Amino acid sequence: xxxxxxxxxxxxxxxxxxxxxxxxxxxxxxxxxxxxxxxxxxxxxxxxxxxxxxxxxxxxxxxxxxxxxxxxxxxxxxxxxxxxxxxxxxxxxxxxxxxxxxxxxxxxxxxxxxxxxxxxxxxxxxxxxxxxxxxxxxxxxxxxxxxxxxxxxxxxxxxxxxxxxxxxx
Numbered sequence: 001x002x003x004x005x006x007x008x009x010x011x012x013x014x015x016x017x018x019x020x021x022x023x024x025x026x027x028x029x030x031x032x033x034x035x036x037x038x039x040x041x042x043x044x045x046x047x048x049x050x051x052x053x054x055x056x057x058x059x060x061x062x063x064x065x066x067x068x069x070x071x072x073x074x075x076x077x078x079x080x081x082x083x084x085x086x087x088x089x090x091x092x093x094x095x096x097x098x099x100x101x102x103x104x105x106x107x108x109x110x111x112x113x114x115x116x117x118x119x120x121x122x123x124x125x126x127x128x129x130x131x132x133x134x135x136x137x138x139x140x141x142x143x144x145x146x147x148x149x150x151x152x153x154x155x156x157x158x159x160x161x162x163x164x165x166x167x168x169x
Contacts, residue, residue, distance in 0.1 A: 001056040001057065001058065001064070001065075001087075001090070001092055001095065002056070002057050002061075003054055003055070003056050003057075003095055003096060003099050004054065004055060004057060005048070005051065005053065005054060005055075006044070006047075006048050006053035006054060006055045006063070006066060006068075007048075008045060008048060010055065010063055011041050011044040011045060011048065012041065013062070013063050014038070014039075014044055014053075014055070014063060014066045014082075015038040015039070015041070015044070017063065017064065017065060017066055017082050017083070017084045018038030018039065018066075018080070018082050019038055020084050020085055020086075021082040021083060021084060021085060022034045022035075022036065022038075022082075023085070024085060024122070025120070028120065030120075030159065032155070032158070039068065039079075039080060043068075044068065047068040047069070047070070047079065050070075052068060052069040052070065052071075052076075052103075053066065053067070053068045053069075054066065054067050054096055054099055054100070056083075056087075056092045056095060056096055058087075064083065064084045064086070064087040064092065065081075065082060065083035065084060065087060065092045065093065065096060066080075066081070066082060066096070067080070067081040067093075067096040067097065067099070067100060068080050068081075069100055069103075071109075072113060072141070072143035072144065072147070073113075073141035073142060073143040073144065074109060074110065075104070075109050075110060075111045075112060075113045075141075075165070076100055076103060076104040076107070076109050076111075076112050076113075077112070077113045077114060077143070077144075077147070078097070078100065078112060078113070078114035081093055081096055081097065093126075094130060097112070097130060100112060101166070101168055104168055105168050105169070109168065110167065110168060110169055111165050111166055111167050111168055112132070112165070112166045112168065113135075113144060113163060113164065113165050113166075114127065114132065114163070114164050115144070115147055115148060115151060115161060115162070115163050115164075116161065116162060116164060117159050117160065117161055118134075118160040118161060118162050119159065119160055120159075124162055124164065127164050127166075128164075130166065131166045131167075132164035132165060132166040133164060133165055133166070133167075134162045134163070134164050135162070135163040135164065135165050140163055144163050147163075148161070148163065
């Protein structure tokens with residue numbers, strides 16, 4: 001796999017990856033997440049223009065996974081990372097997160113942050129294996145609090161969620 005910046009002409013492919021990856025949630029009783037629409041082309045383009053969108057591409061150059069991020073309170077925040085199920089369990093998600101970590105270090109950001117489901121095996125338990133630690137509610141920065149409020153408005157708190165942080169220095 002080759003990790004590179006996402007291109008504008010492949011943003012719809014990222015939506016397809018998101019839809020395919022979302023199907024895994026249906027299998028564990030979270031059909032609402034599986035049915036959730038992927039990020040809009042406008043949102044993906046915003047990340048791409050900011051230089052905060054990467055893909056993992058196969059040998060033919062076709063994206064099979066992607067990561068988009070934002071800057072939140074001095075850290076780089078993982079907005080979404082998704083791997084097409086046909087390419088899962090190959091370390092691609094880890095490689096995308098490592099690329100984001102390298103970017104964060106180059107910018108002087110002290111950590112990566114994310115929000116995730118606590119009881120989904122490929123969410124919080126996976127991120128914990130990659131060095132992310134859960135943050136107590138009292139340790140959330142203003143930006144993370146804002147993200148969590150927005151997630152609650154969207155109904156994502158129907159299932160247990162947490163914020164996690166991976167220190168980089």
